[in-house]
Every structure is written in C-alpha cells, then in structure tokens.
C-alpha cells in the first residue's frame with residue numbers, strides 16, 4: 180500500500196498503485212475497486228481511491244498519429260497536455276481548450292471535462308475530443324464518439340474516471356501562427372467593473388479571466404485585475420523551450436500563508452499592473468500556466484494541505500450570488516492568494532456530469548485550518564445552493580452529497596454507465 | 612529500409628522502459644530504427660510513437676528471445692547494415708528463488724550474460740566489416756561488486772562488464788565504439804516491486820543519459836546517472852574482509 184496524493188494534499192489515503200503502461204494489454208485482474216490516476220492534479224479526492232487500487236496511466240504516453248495538415252492528433256490517454264504542446268505548437272497547432280496547468284493527462288482532462296479561459300467561446304475540453312477508446316473491466320474495448328456509442332461517450336466525458344479506463348483519444352487541435360498572446364490587463368475596483376469588462380470582452384477576446392483580491396471588503400469586493408487576450412495574428416517563430424522550473428522542495432511551515440503574507444502577496448500582484456491598464460504581448464506559457472513555473476507549489480500550504488473551492492452560480496445581475504460569496508469570504512479573512520473569477524459561456528455541456536455551465540465561476544484556495552475552514556465553505560454552499568449553482572468535483576474534498584445530486588441532475592443516467600469494478604473516494608463520499 | 616542520410620540504430624530488448632525512452636530521443640534525431648523484442652506485437656504502439664516523434668523509419672523485427680540463441684544471427688542480418696546497436700534486455704531474478712537452482716541460474720546467466728555476449732560478437736563482426744559502429748550495452752552497477760542480495764544477476768552483469776572491456780580494447784583501433792552503460796536504480800517495470808528511494812531516477816531521465824552517451828559523449832563507461840560513479844567508488848573501496856560482513 181502506498182499513500183498517493185491529490186494536488187491539495189488532502190485527504191490522506193492509501194492505495195495499491197498499479198502502473199498500466201500498455202494500452203493493448205488486458206484489463207488488469209484486481210480484487211478491489213480500481214480508479215485511473217493521471218497526474219494527480221485534481222485537488223480533492225476525485226482522483227483518490229482509499230484502500231483500493233489506482234491504475235497509474237502516465238506510462239501510456241505514446242503518440243499514435245499526428246496529421247500536421249489537419250491538426251488531428253491521436254495519443255494514449257496518459258500523454259500530458261505539456262507533451263502535446265511540445266510536439267504540436269512548434270508546428271502551428273495549439274490546444275483548443277486548456278486548464279490553468281499543462282501538467283494534466285488527456286485522460287484526466289476528459290474525465291473532468293476541464294475548462295479554460297476561453298470557455299465563453301470554445302466550451303470545455305470535450306469540444307476538441309473526436310473520439311476515445313474505453314477499456315472496461317469486462318475486457319470490452321469501445322470506441323466512443325458523438326456518433327458511435329454516444330451514450331458511453333457522454334457518460335465518460337466528466338465521468339470522473341468511473342466508466343472505464345480511457346486508453347487513447349483523438350483530439351482536434353487549432354491553428355496558431357505565433358506562440359504569443361496579445362494581453363491586456365485592466366484594474367477592477369469592484370465587481371461592476373468585472374461584469375462590465377466580461378460583457379465588453381465576450382466577443383472581442385478569446386481568453387478572459389480575472390484575478391480577485393479575496394480580502395477586499397465592502398465596496399471594494401471584486402477588486403483585482405481583469406486579464407484578456409487573443410492569439411497574436413502576426414506570424415512569428417513558433418519554437419520554444421520551457422525555462423527551468425523552480426521547485427518547492429518541502430512542505431512549508433503553516434505561518435507562510437497567514438493573512439499578513441496573503442495581503443503582501445496581493446499588494447505585490449496588484450502592482451504588476453501599472454496604472455489602470457496595461458497591454459502587451461506575452462508567451463503562451465506564462466499567460467496560461469503562471470503557476471507551472473514553480474514545481475510543487477502546493478507544498479506552500481504545508482502538510483495540512485488546502486482546499487480549493489470552485490463553484491459556478493447564475494450571474495443574476497451585478498450583485499447576485501457571486502457578490503454574496505465574495506463578501507462572505509472577505510469577512511472571514513480566510514482568503515488565500517489564488518482567487519479566480521470568470522464568466523462561463525452558455526454552450527450545452529457534453530458530459531452528463533460536466534461542471535462548466537452558464538454562469539459565473541469562482542475558484543479560490545483555502546489553507547486547511549480545520550473546522551473553521553470547513554465552516555466557511557459550508558456557508559458558501561448555502562449561497563450556491565440557493566442560487567442553483569454547482570461545485571466542481573475535480574476540486575472537491577468536502578461537498579455535501581445532497582448538493583451534488585441537486586447540481587448534477589443527470590446523475591441517475593450516469594450511474595447506469597459506471598463500470599462495476601470502478602470507484603473513487605469521492606464517489607463513495609457522495610453515497611454515504 | 613535504411614535511409615542514406617540518417618543514422619540507423621538497432622535496439623534489442625526494445626520494450627524495456629529505458630530502451631523506449633532512449634529510442635524516443637533517437638527518433639527525434641531522425642534515426643531509422645530497428646526494434647526487436649520477445650513480443651513483437653508489444654512494439655507496434657512504440658513504433659507508431661517513434662514515427663510521430665520523427666524517426667525516418669521504424670521496422671519491427673521478428674521475435675527476439677534471449678533464451679533462443681539460434682535466432683540471433685537472423686535477427687541481426689535482417690537489420691544490417693546499421694550504425695549503432697543498443698542492447699537493453701535483462702531480467703532481475705529473485706535472488707533467493709534462484710540461488711540454489713542450477714537451472715534457474717543458468718537461465719538468468721543466459722539472459723543477462725551469454726545472450727548479450729553472442730549478440731555483441733555478431734554485431735562486432737558486422738561493424739568490423741563496415742569499418743565503423745557503436746555498440747552500447749545496458750549493464751548495471753550491480754556488476755561492480757558481488758552482494759548476497761543479487762549476486763547471480765550481479766555476476767552476469769559483472770561478466771558482461773569484463774567482456775565489454777576486452778571487446779573495446781580489441782575494437783578501438785578499428786573505429787568501433789563499445790559503451791558500457793551502468794544504471795543505478797531506475798523506476799521501470801523491472802523495479803516495480805522495489806520501494807522507491809531518493810536514488811531512483813525515471814526511465815525518461817535514464818533515456819536522456821543513454822541517448823547522450825550514444826550520440827554525444829566520448830566516454831566508454833557511462834554511469835546512469837553520473838553520481839553512481841561516486842557511490843560505486845565508495846562501495847568498491849570497502850575492503851573485502853569488511854564488505855563480506857555487510858548486509859547489502
């Protein structure tokens with residue numbers, strides 16, 4: 180038994196780790212329940228399987244084909260988005276949708292139907308998935324797409340790894356002519372600014388996201404920096420090399436992320452933008468993946484780990500539920516330095532359990548300070564529940580099973596598609 | 612199917628995790644690759660992958676089983692002419708399970724020593740005819756000192772080290788390189804059941820070292836990674852009267 184972790188370093192679990200390196204190999208004979216595990220970039224327990232077996236998928240990291248004319252790429256499910264970018268972007272192809280870290284596997288991106296800064300334009304990850312193969316514990320192999328085995332396709336997208344093991348997938352990439360992003364950073368003084376900028380940028384900008392100062396209170400709620408960008412249209416050299424990353428070698432002491440240090444960080448971050456508005460062009464690496472520059476930054480939160488709270492709620496004017504949520508967080512004084520706000524588009528999600536849906540999404544980290552942290556999140560849940568919103572399983576270690584059922588109405592249809600040999604800590608927690 | 616302008620490399624035991632990661636980098640260089648392994652069907656996904664990475668050609672050879680020496684000459688003839696060979700296959704037996712069984716010892720020595728000696732001899736012959744070539748063999752630091760916990764494997768690798776040394780000595784005037792690769796601990800299927808400590812490196816990192824050893828470095832004996840040179844220097848300098856009492 181080993182002690183695998185998720186990105187938030189909580190909860191603590193044990194599991195047998197079983198590498199799956201060959202996609203054509205038979206489904207492994209295992210007594211206990213299994214769950215695929217990619218790069219473990221989910222925060223809570225949806226990638227964990229306490230006292231069960233984790234099928235480590237990273238060894239399935241081979242290319243199958245890449246058509247440089249059409250941008251169609253077929254690869255094994257353990258290939259990371261980083262590897263796709265390294266192979267394809269120098270040839271003018273880019274991921275149509277990418278989350279805030281490139282160190283996730285294709286299988287993980289499908290299983291959570293991840294979203295990026297362009298959700299309002301492009302939808303979530305499923306939109307670039309043409310098909311994938313699903314290996315189930317009965318040894319069946321099913322090629323799933325929108326036209327073939329569609330019900331298994333829609334159950335496996337955002338299927339939390341419970342419908343079987345994705346062995347390979349085919350993705351449609353998008354063209355770029357430059358690795359640069361034309362970026363604009365605009366200061367926001369309150370939440371009205373956020374909504375005004377989001378509306379204004381909805382058509383003009385492919386990528387929009389806002390960084391919020393979670394400690395700002397009263398009239399300043401929602402102050403921060405609005406970031407929007409488009410791929411540069413002027414052709415330039417597409418080759419690149421990631422800079423050597425810094426690393427956090429050990430868990431940090433717990434004082435590090437106390438309120439004072441967060442205040443200092445926020446002040447510094449906010450100073451990054453001189454004046455009210457700053458424009459320029461930036462390589463796609465720092466634009467999409469600022470956190471990837473530091474390996475294991477999650478250790479900053481110490482050995483007690485941290486929660487990420489990500490919800491989506493209907494907008495409901497400029498003082499709707501998101502205002503209430505930010506207000507409650509600010510008054511609690513528990514905010515940390517990572518808080519991100521974004522308006523999702525209203526495309527119909529393709530996965531039965533897809534999280535990204537029309538509304539406003541907030542993602543914020545909370546260092547684990549025990550009951551006090553849980554209490555705050557329970558209070559935020561009330562607002563989300565009232566508003567008819569949803570929490571993101573990929574980021575969750577503590578949501579209430581009732582809220583899960585309410586937010587994911589296709590749950591029963593989904594449950595029928597689960598592979599009986601599969602389970603996860605998250606799934607069991609939702610069914611106790 | 613050799614391409615006149617690209618280097619051709621033959622890989623024996625190509626399904627090995629270290630060999631696969633080395634092959635990926637050779638593919639990126641545009642090499643033409645010949646792959647041989649016990650189960651050729653396992654090589655198909657690897658071959659697809661290597662083509663996407665830029666290999667100018669990838670050919671899967673008929674089954675290569677280290678326990679079937681009669682097939683070796685044919686496998687090598689099918690790949691020839693080639694510029695380089697990487698011999699990677701190996702087996703890490705459970706010491707207690709094999710130390711008292713003559714047949715098991717024989718089998719392990721066949722896989723880890725005799726088969727490689729045969730293959731090297733056949734390849735050397737080709738390289739001598741060609742007047743050039745690089746022969747790279749994955750041995751092990753375990754061959755540098757005998758220990759009770761794995762001396763059958765260690766003896767095979769140790770014998771291999773000596774064999775390669777002699778072969779290098781013989782071939783050095785003929786423009787043929789002989790490289791002894793000495794990995795320490797690498798996280799591969801071979802070590803799946805061993806608890807991973809800080810000395811372990813990934814198969815990908817090992818691949819980077821091996822690729823560099825084959826394509827760039829001039830060294831004859833390459834530790835994978837290099838810090839094992841230091842560790843083994845210490846281990847080798849412990850006097851035998853003391854060493855024999857240690858539980859290693």
Ligand SMILES: Cc1cc2nc3c(=O)[nH]c(=O)nc-3n(C[C@H](O)[C@H](O)[C@H](O)COP(=O)(O)OP(=O)(O)OC[C@H]3O[C@@H](n4cnc5c(N)ncnc54)[C@H](O)[C@@H]3O)c2cc1C
Nearest residue numbers: 217218219220221278279284286287290293294339340345
């Ligand atoms: C810094 C950071 C930023 C992030 N930003 C975003 C963001 O902007 N948007 C967003 O949506 N998410 C974001 N995430 C979350 C992350 O994108 C998802 O959790 C993603 O699913 C992680 O992928 P993984 O390969 O690490 O999978 P894991 O976390 O290991 O597993 C995730 C799920 O995928 C399943 N799975 C993995 N491989 C397979 C397979 N081969 N077959 C079937 N199921 C499989 C697992 O069982 C599990 O249910 C972020 C995470 C981090 C750490």
Ligand SMILES: NC(=O)c1ccc[n+]([C@@H]2O[C@H](COP(=O)([O-])OP(=O)(O)OC[C@H]3O[C@@H](n4cnc5c(N)ncnc54)[C@H](OP(=O)(O)O)[C@@H]3O)[C@@H](O)[C@H]2O)c1
Nearest residue numbers: 626627628629649676677699700701751794796797799801
């Ligand atoms: N891992 C380490 O820590 C370590 C340390 C020092 C040295 N080494 C050496 O490194 C080399 C590569 O091993 P690895 O670590 O990459 O492990 P691996 O992935 O398990 O590879 C072992 C390879 O040997 C092949 N093999 C085993 N028996 C064979 C036989 N009878 N005939 C033909 N091929 C056979 C296997 O083929 P199948 O795919 O068909 O099983 C596989 O390709 C080996 O020589 C090993 O001794 C390893």
